[in-house]
Amino acid sequence: MTLPLKKPEVVSGIAKPKISLTGITKTFPGVRALNQVALDLYPGQVTALIGENGAGKSTLVKTMTGIYQPDEGEISIDGNPVSLSSPHAAFKLGITAIHQETVLFDELSVAENIFLGHAPKTRFKTVDWKTMRQKAKTLLDDIGAGHILPDARLKDLSIANKHLVAVARALSINADIVIMDEPTAALSYKEIEDLFALIELLKKNGKAVLFISHKFDEIYRIADRYTVFRDGELVGHGMLADTGQDEIVQMMVGRSVDRVFPKQQVELGEPVLTVSGYCHPTEFADIGFTLRKGEILGFYGLVGAGRSELMQALIGITKPSKGAVRIGDDIAVIRSPAEAIENGIVYVPEERGKQGVVVDLPIVQNISLPSLARTSRSGFLRMAEEFALAREYATRLDLRAASLSQNVGTLSGGNQQKIVIAKWLATQPRVIILDEPTKGIDIGSKAAVHAFMSELAANGLAVIMVSSELPEVMGMSDRIIVMREGRIATVVESDGGFNAEVLVRAAAGIGEKAA
Structure with missing residues (x-):
C-alpha cells in the first residue's frame, strides 16, 4: 500500500493551520503551568516546540491529547472549535502522540x-x-x-x-496531527536517521507534526517552524530558516547562555578511587583507572560500550568476576549499593524516572531518603531536620518547585535530575558517578548542572561523568576514558583541550589516518 499524498490546504496563498491553540491557560495548585499560550501546526510541516524543563511543554501536550482540560482558551481543527474532553476524543479527531517512552x-x-x-x-x-x-x-x-x-x-x-x-x-x-515528545532520547545514531526518514514521510503525507527536543542539531535539521515557551508563556515563534540558534536560546532562558560548560580549573589532589583489573563475565574486562580529588573524569563511548554496566558494578548493583577497588589507601569490598554508599560512592543513574526518584513521594522525602540516620533520633523521624536537609540541597541546586511537599512526579525532567543529585550529595560522598547527567534536559538546566558539577569538583569531590554527548564530555572533563566493546580503548588527557575526531575514532574502533 502506498499512502496517498496530501497537499496543505491553502487560503489566499498562505497555508492554513491544521490545528490552532489560542489563549490556552492551565493552572495547578500554586503553579500556573500555561498562561495565554498559542500554537499553530501546519499540514506537511514540522513545528519544533522549544523551552526549558518546566516551560509548559508537557502540559501543552497533555492538553492537546485530552489528558488535561484548559482553564481558558480555544482549540480548533481546520478552523472549527473542538473539545478534547478525553484522550479518546483527541484520538478520534486524529491526534496522536509518540513519546520518549512509548505509551x-x-x-x-x-x-x-x-x-x-x-x-x-x-x-x-x-x-x-x-x-x-x-x-x-x-x-x-x-x-x-x-x-x-x-x-x-x-x-x-x-x-x-x-x-x-x-x-x-x-x-x-490516519492521524493528521502527530506529536513527537523527545522521540530520539534513547535511540542510536542509525535509529535516529531512520526516525527522521519517517518524519519526512509524515510531512510528504500532509501530517502536521509537533517535534519536541532539546537537541538543536535535530531541530534545525527536521523542523520548519519553531515556537518557544518560557515559564508557561509564549515568547517567540517563526520560521527556523530566519532565526539563529543563539536567538532561540536567549528566548528560552531569558538571558544569554555564553558558557554552557562553565568548567573551573582545579588543582587535583590525592587519589580517591583506584580500580584495578575489573572484569565482568559479559559486560567489560580489564578495567583500570585512578580518580583523584577534585577531578572530573569523563567516560565516553558508543551505545553498548559497557560504560553504564561498569558504573553499576562499581556501586554494587552487579557483581564483577574479578578486580579490586581502593578508596584512598584502603581496599573496599562493594557487594551492594548500601556498601558503596558506606564507602562514600554514590550513583546518579541514567534512568532517573525509574531508578533515581520515587515519583509518588514529595521532594522532601526523596532528598532525605538515603540520609534517614541523620534526620532520625531513637527510631523516630524528626520532620524539622528532614525539611532543613532537603531545603539546604534544594537551594544549592536552585530547584524550581512550589514547595518541598510537591510530588516529584509533577516536576520537569531537569528538576527531577536536580533532586537525584541533591539526595546523594546529602550523604556527603567522596565520589559521585553521574550517568548521562543532562539526558533529556534543556540547555538552561544543562548549564546549571554543569556549573554545579564544576563547583563540586572545586570543593574536592571526585566526579565520574558518563556522557554520550561529545561537547559535554569534552567541555567538562579533566581526562576522558574512551570505552569500546567493554574495554578501555584509550585514555585522553586534556592538555588544553580535546580532539573530537580522536575520541570518535577510538570509540568506533577506527584506526589512525594514514600519514
Whole structure:
C-alpha cells in the first residue's frame, strides 16, 4: 500500500493551520503551568516546540491529547472549535502522540497495539484477527519496518522498534496531527536517521507534526517552524530558516547562555578511587583507572560500550568476576549499593524516572531518603531536620518547585535530575558517578548542572561523568576514558583541550589516518 499524498490546504496563498491553540491557560495548585499560550501546526510541516524543563511543554501536550482540560482558551481543527474532553476524543479527531517512552502495552502483540481501540471487525462484530495482522504488516512495510512481525510481543522489541510501532499506530488511524515528545532520547545514531526518514514521510503525507527536543542539531535539521515557551508563556515563534540558534536560546532562558560548560580549573589532589583489573563475565574486562580529588573524569563511548554496566558494578548493583577497588589507601569490598554508599560512592543513574526518584513521594522525602540516620533520633523521624536537609540541597541546586511537599512526579525532567543529585550529595560522598547527567534536559538546566558539577569538583569531590554527548564530555572533563566493546580503548588527557575526531575514532574502533 502506498499512502496517498496530501497537499496543505491553502487560503489566499498562505497555508492554513491544521490545528490552532489560542489563549490556552492551565493552572495547578500554586503553579500556573500555561498562561495565554498559542500554537499553530501546519499540514506537511514540522513545528519544533522549544523551552526549558518546566516551560509548559508537557502540559501543552497533555492538553492537546485530552489528558488535561484548559482553564481558558480555544482549540480548533481546520478552523472549527473542538473539545478534547478525553484522550479518546483527541484520538478520534486524529491526534496522536509518540513519546520518549512509548505509551504502548508490552504484553500485547504489535498488531494489537497498532489497532487497539479500532480493530477491524467481522460481520459478527468480533475482532477480525486475520485482517488486523494483514493491515498491520502493510503499515509496517510502508514505513520500512517490515522486519517487525505483527504477532511479536511488544516487550520483545527494542526502543527504536517500539517507536516504529507507534508511528504505524498513528498511520492506522490516519492521524493528521502527530506529536513527537523527545522521540530520539534513547535511540542510536542509525535509529535516529531512520526516525527522521519517517518524519519526512509524515510531512510528504500532509501530517502536521509537533517535534519536541532539546537537541538543536535535530531541530534545525527536521523542523520548519519553531515556537518557544518560557515559564508557561509564549515568547517567540517563526520560521527556523530566519532565526539563529543563539536567538532561540536567549528566548528560552531569558538571558544569554555564553558558557554552557562553565568548567573551573582545579588543582587535583590525592587519589580517591583506584580500580584495578575489573572484569565482568559479559559486560567489560580489564578495567583500570585512578580518580583523584577534585577531578572530573569523563567516560565516553558508543551505545553498548559497557560504560553504564561498569558504573553499576562499581556501586554494587552487579557483581564483577574479578578486580579490586581502593578508596584512598584502603581496599573496599562493594557487594551492594548500601556498601558503596558506606564507602562514600554514590550513583546518579541514567534512568532517573525509574531508578533515581520515587515519583509518588514529595521532594522532601526523596532528598532525605538515603540520609534517614541523620534526620532520625531513637527510631523516630524528626520532620524539622528532614525539611532543613532537603531545603539546604534544594537551594544549592536552585530547584524550581512550589514547595518541598510537591510530588516529584509533577516536576520537569531537569528538576527531577536536580533532586537525584541533591539526595546523594546529602550523604556527603567522596565520589559521585553521574550517568548521562543532562539526558533529556534543556540547555538552561544543562548549564546549571554543569556549573554545579564544576563547583563540586572545586570543593574536592571526585566526579565520574558518563556522557554520550561529545561537547559535554569534552567541555567538562579533566581526562576522558574512551570505552569500546567493554574495554578501555584509550585514555585522553586534556592538555588544553580535546580532539573530537580522536575520541570518535577510538570509540568506533577506527584506526589512525594514514600519514
